[in-house]
Amino acid sequence: MPPPNFRLSLTAREATSSRKRMAIGKAIRRRVCSARGLGTNLLNPKVGVFYVAMLPQFLPDGVPPLLMGCALAVVHNIEGMLWFTALITVAELARTWLSRDSVRRAMDAVTGVVLVGFGVKLASSHR
Incomplete structure (x- = not known):
């Protein structure tokens, strides 16, 4: 026969491993969701059209276009993060x-009064 505390310690271990699995599952879900969002954004043609149409007009003369374009994209992303x-x-x-x-x-x-008002208007309207 197992000692009386055996089941209690087994339950505590199961709970701890369950919490660890949940934490790992949440971390994996966050990564999967982040990767999915990044992929969706990068494959969205509207994003590419926006950058191709808008960014060139803000590039000053005499600077490397790739470096300045990336800097402007970072600024745009920071503004988006602040907005959201x-x-x-x-x-x-x-x-x-x-x-x-x-x-x-x-x-x-208010919703009830509006719905009753619509009902009264409908009932009093003539065809």
Whole structure:
């Protein structure tokens, strides 16, 4: 017969290995999602058309076009990251505000009034 703490220690080991597997799975998912996003962006013809159409007009004379083009692309990417960071922050604040019960009740009331108004207009319209 196994000692009484045997099952407890086995359960703790299983939980630890399960947590490790979940952490590894999340890291792999992040890498896969990042690679998929990068591939989608690089294979998107609109991105190439944007850079071919927009960047040459901002290249000053006398500089290596490849180096300056890469520098402008980095600036564009940093601006995009800042924009999406701001957008995510505002969306999180909006989600927090919109999930309050008072706001939800108000939105339900306004939606109800609008739908009833549409129904009254439809019922009173003549064909």
